[in-house]
Amino acid sequence: MALAGESASREHRLSLEITRIFDAPRSLVFKVWSTPEHALRWWGPRDFTAHSMKMDFRPGGAWRGCIRSPEGQDYWMGGIYREVIEPEKLIFTFAWDEEGKPGADTLITVSFADVGGKTRLTFHQTPFDSVDERDSHQEGWGECLERLREYLSDV
Numbered sequence: 001m002a003l004a005g006e007s008a009s010r011e012h013r014l015s016l017e018i019t020r021i022f023d024a025p026r027s028l029v030f031k032v033w034s035t036p037e038h039a040l041r042w043w044g045p046r047d048f049t050a051h052s053m054k055m056d057f058r059p060g061g062a063w064r065g066c067i068r069s070p071e072g073q074d075y076w077m078g079g080i081y082r083e084v085i086e087p088e089k090l091i092f093t094f095a096w097d098e099e100g101k102p103g104a105d106t107l108i109t110v111s112f113a114d115v116g117g118k119t120r121l122t123f124h125q126t127p128f129d130s131v132d133e134r135d136s137h138q139e140g141w142g143e144c145l146e147r148l149r150e151y152l153s154d155v
Contacts, residue, residue: 015126016134020145022119024152026112029119030087032152033110042151043067045143048075059084063092079105087112094125104129121145 022029032038036053043050044067051074052066064078079093090110096103106125113120123141128134 013131014128014134015124016128016138016141018123018138018141018145020121020123020149021115022121022149022152024119024155025117026114026119027087028155029121029148029152030090030112032148032155033090034084034086038151038155039065042147043144044147045140046147057081057084064097078102079108082107 032042034055034057036055039053039055040050043053043065047070048067050065050067052064054065055061055063057063059081061081062078063081064076066074066076068074076097077094078097079095081090081092083089083091088111090108092108093105094108095105106127109122109124111122111124113122123145125137125141128137
């Protein structure tokens with residue numbers, strides 16, 4: 001039987017949190033997360049390209065996207081928006097969609113805080129099945145957020 005502390009420790013190990021400060025107003029950072037035209041420009045790890053992004057941007061609405069690796073491999077993903085509080089917070093599910101079969105859902109919460117005209121973005125994703133899976137997502141989302149930073153400097 002797991003003790004409460006062990007359960008909390010396991011939950012922490014299987015969660016991902018990334019915080020970044022962007023030199024852009026919160027309303028703009030929120031907008032580039034909430035419109036397909038913008039997301040297509042920065043979504044995905046370095047050297048990947050997003051070539052499909054559909055968003056029914058409302059609580060209960062579905063989203064689906066595809067990123068392509070430098071080798072030409074497509075990776076489909078999707079989920080459901082659970083909560084949309086403009087321009088403060090997004091909560092949505094995320095699952096890889098391999099060969100038309102959705103994988104395990106994770107829950108992503110993205111918070112946007114105004115910090116003197118800049119935006120502090122806090123990204124949280126949980127639960128992962130393993131530390132390796134979490135670390136893989138940390139690398140991918142970290143690169144994705146760097147691409148977001150570059151894109152915001154051009155918008």
